[in-house]
Amino acid sequence: MKLPRVVIRIVLLGLLASWAATPSSAQPAARPPNLVVIVADDLGYADVRFNPLHPKEVTTPHLDRLARESVICRQGYVTGNVCSPTRTALMTGRYQQRLGLYTAGEAGSGVPMKEPLFPQFLKPAGYTSIQIGKWHLGPTPELSPALRGFDEVFGFLGRGAHDYYDFDDATHPIYRGTTPVKPSGYLTDVWGDEAVAFIDRHKAKPFFLYLAFNAVHAPLQAPADEIAKFNTGNKSRDTLLAMGKRMDDAIGKVVAKLKREGVWENTLLFFISDNGGPLAQTANNAPLRGGKHQDYEGGIRVPFLVCWPAQLKAGESQAVVSALDILPTALAAAGLARPVEKPLDGINLLPVLRGEIAPQPRDLFWCSGSEDGWWAVRSGDWKLVGDRGRIGLFDLSQDISEKTDLSKTMPEKVAALTKLHDAWLAAMPNPVKAGGKRHGMEAPAGTPPKKAKADRKKKTAPPP
Numbered sequence: 001m002k003l004p005r006v007v008i009r010i011v012l013l014g015l016l017a018s019w020a021a022t023p024s025s026a027q028p029a030a031r032p033p034n035l036v037v038i039v040a041d042d043l044g045y046a047d048v049r050f051n052p053l054h055p056k057e058v059t060t061p062h063l064d065r066l067a068r069e070s071v072i073c074r075q076g077y078v079t080g081n082v083c084s085p086t087r088t089a090l091m092t093g094r095y096q097q098r099l100g101l102y103t104a105g106e107a108g109s110g111v112p113m114k115e116p117l118f119p120q121f122l123k124p125a126g127y128t129s130i131q132i133g134k135w136h137l138g139p140t141p142e143l144s145p146a147l148r149g150f151d152e153v154f155g156f157l158g159r160g161a162h163d164y165y166d167f168d169d170a171t172h173p174i175y176r177g178t179t180p181v182k183p184s185g186y187l188t189d190v191w192g193d194e195a196v197a198f199i200d201r202h203k204a205k206p207f208f209l210y211l212a213f214n215a216v217h218a219p220l221q222a223p224a225d226e227i228a229k230f231n232t233g234n235k236s237r238d239t240l241l242a243m244g245k246r247m248d249d250a251i252g253k254v255v256a257k258l259k260r261e262g263v264w265e266n267t268l269l270f271f272i273s274d275n276g277g278p279l280a281q282t283a284n285n286a287p288l289r290g291g292k293h294q295d296y297e298g299g300i301r302v303p304f305l306v307c308w309p310a311q312l313k314a315g316e317s318q319a320v321v322s323a324l325d326i327l328p329t330a331l332a333a334a335g336l337a338r339p340v341e342k343p344l345d346g347i348n349l350l351p352v353l354r355g356e357i358a359p360q361p362r363d364l365f366w367c368s369g370s371e372d373g374w375w376a377v378r379s380g381d382w383k384l385v386g387d388r389g390r391i392g393l394f395d396l397s398q399d400i401s402e403k404t405d406l407s408k409t410m411p412e413k414v415a416a417l418t419k420l421h422d423a424w425l426a427a428m429p430n431p432v433k434a435g436g437k438r439h440g441m442e443a444p445a446g447t448p449p450k451k452a453k454a455d456r457k458k459k460t461a462p463p464p
Contacts, residue, residue: 032125032334033308034258034267035208037118037326038251039090040303041083041134041160041217044277046286047244048303053286057232059245062252066271069307071353072316076272076304077364078323081293081374083160083274084108084136086323087212091117091137093327093344095365097425100432102369104160109433110138116339118327119149119208125334128152128202133191133212136160146178153177154194155212162187162214164221186223188215188243192250196257203261206334211254215247216240218281237282265310268333270326273302289402295366295376295385296402308333312353319359320378325349365424369431373439377421384417388439393417 046053049060050067079089079096084107088096092115099115101107111117119129130152131145138144139158146153154176156162162172164187173180183190195211222242229245230238251271258264276299277283278292290296304321306312306329324346328338332348351357361380368374373388381397384407393407393414407414425437 031266032127032206033310034206034263035122035127035330035334036254036258036267036269037090037208037210037330038254038269038271039087039134039210039212040247040271040273041212041214042275042278042281042283042292043216043244043273043303044283044285044291045273045288045298045301045303046284047216047241047277050305051286051303055284055286057230057237057241058284059229059241060248062248062255063271063305066251066255066269066307067305069309069314070269070271070305071307071312071314073304073306073321074316074318075320076302076323077300077321077378078272078275078302079300080366081275081295081299081368083134083217085368086274087136089345090323090326093118093121093324093346094342095324095345095428097367097428098345100429102367102431102435102437103371103433106369106431106433108136108139108158108160110140110143113143113147116342117145117148118210118330119151121327121331121336121339122208122334123149125206125336127206127208127334129208129210130195130198131155131210131212132194132198134160134162134214134217135212141175141178144175144178146175150210152198155191156214160214161217161219163219164188164215186246188213188246188250192253195250195254199254199257199261199263203263208330209254213247213250216243216277216281216283220281222246234282240282266308268308268311268330269305271303271305271307272323272326275299276302287401293372293374295368295374295387297383297396297400300366300376306349306353311350313355317353317359319349319352320362320364321349321352322346322362322364363420363424365421367421367425367428367437369437370435370439371431375421375425375438377417377424379417379420382413382417384414384421386438 047058049064078086080086082104084104085096088101088107088111129150131150133155135145135155135157156174167182220239222239226242227238230241232238258267276291277285285291285298288298290298292299328344328346329349352359364378366376375386377384383394383396385392391407392405394402
């Protein structure tokens with residue numbers, strides 16, 4: 001018997017509906033985004049062309065192109081004015097002071113193994129992770145990132161710096177996994193090439209690429225032909241710019257690889273510096289005051305890009321953001337829950353950067369412990385900075401350069417911000433090494449005497 005056409009259509013529609021509702025036939029869930037976190041070392045706030053106040057000699061075309069595809073966060077911060085403490089916060093999503101790590105010496109000596117790090121949070125979503133470049137969160141193999149959730153490792157462990165050409169120092173090797181190796185070439189190029197190779201190996205599944213350059217940290221070394229492209233009249237400045245340009249080239253290769261492999265649209269990428277640029281090495285932090293080793297804006301506000309082409313519209317944001325936000329944002333993008341036992345200190349930036357909610361005033365805190373004496377708090381647009389016995393109060397909405405100290409005319413605001421910082425600091429443990437939490441505070445009982453501070457001046461080695 002021949003069925004009417006309308007009956008056939010109804011039967012077919014029913015079968016299609018049944019098929020669509022069957023779990024085994026359901027469409028696969030959207031693939032989580034690839035995660036890329038790129039960290040420059042000691043990069044000046046104005047030593048990138050996407051800062052409108054960059055000096056004319058700065059050349060960073062690849063970062064400039066990346067910035068045009070990103071949300072440029074003009075008020076992006078890190079949690080300290082030197083490198084290893086800020087890297088601790090980045091990897092844990094928590095203030096480094098929660099671990100008693102206030103100084104570079106403390107954090108560089110090792111983040112406790114019981115503290116979960118970035119890649120470990122990503123395991124439930126099936127991410128493959130690599131750490132490339134500078135680690136500085138533990139100087140010995142038993143503290144290697146290879147034992148902290150990273151599936152692949154290619155970088156150096158201890159110290160904040162590494163020679164860019166000499167890989168023969170047995171006390172400071174480059175590791176592949178946990179095995180010392182001797183690469184060849186200019187170290188910044190080596191990191192970039194490794195990142196490209198990693199993408200090539202793992203492009204079929206979600207990956208986490210942590211690319212931590214040691215550029216432009218001392219020693220000031222770059223290929224002679226790169227240095228020759230600059231002529232500022234200052235050899236150190238020319239070398240620093242050449243180092244920045246070579247890092248820019250490496251970043252350009254990574255972005256080009258992501259695009260070439262068709263995974264760029266679904267890659268959530270962050271670019272930051274680990275702290276402000278050191279003025280002694282000719283870094284330019286305009287229009288900010290100060291630089292590395294200080295809690296003025298020049299030491300803690302950094303170039304900060306967030307790029308996810310499939311989800312975020314390119315542009316600029318004046319939202320106050322922190323490196324603390326990178327891990328919680330990545331977890332949200334990957335569809336993973338935030339940890340409960342050790343809550344993260346940052347926020348998920350995606351609703352803000354998508355324009356779904358308005359940026360909210362935030363309280364951010366800094367403290368280097370009593371040995372350095374620097375501490376600061378930002379609450380809304382107000383910032384209080386302490387350096388041993390000196391206090392400065394600034395309205396950042398009107399005075400980004402921190403030129404006008406209002407502490408004498410607004411003592412009530414100083415008192416309120418000091419109280420706010422005191423409350424935060426009281427919840428933190430004491431530093432794991434010598435000294436108290438803040439300069440002038442009594443050291444904990446049994447604390448060994450303070451050691452002499454190492455000379456902060458970095459040697460400048462000529463390029464080969």
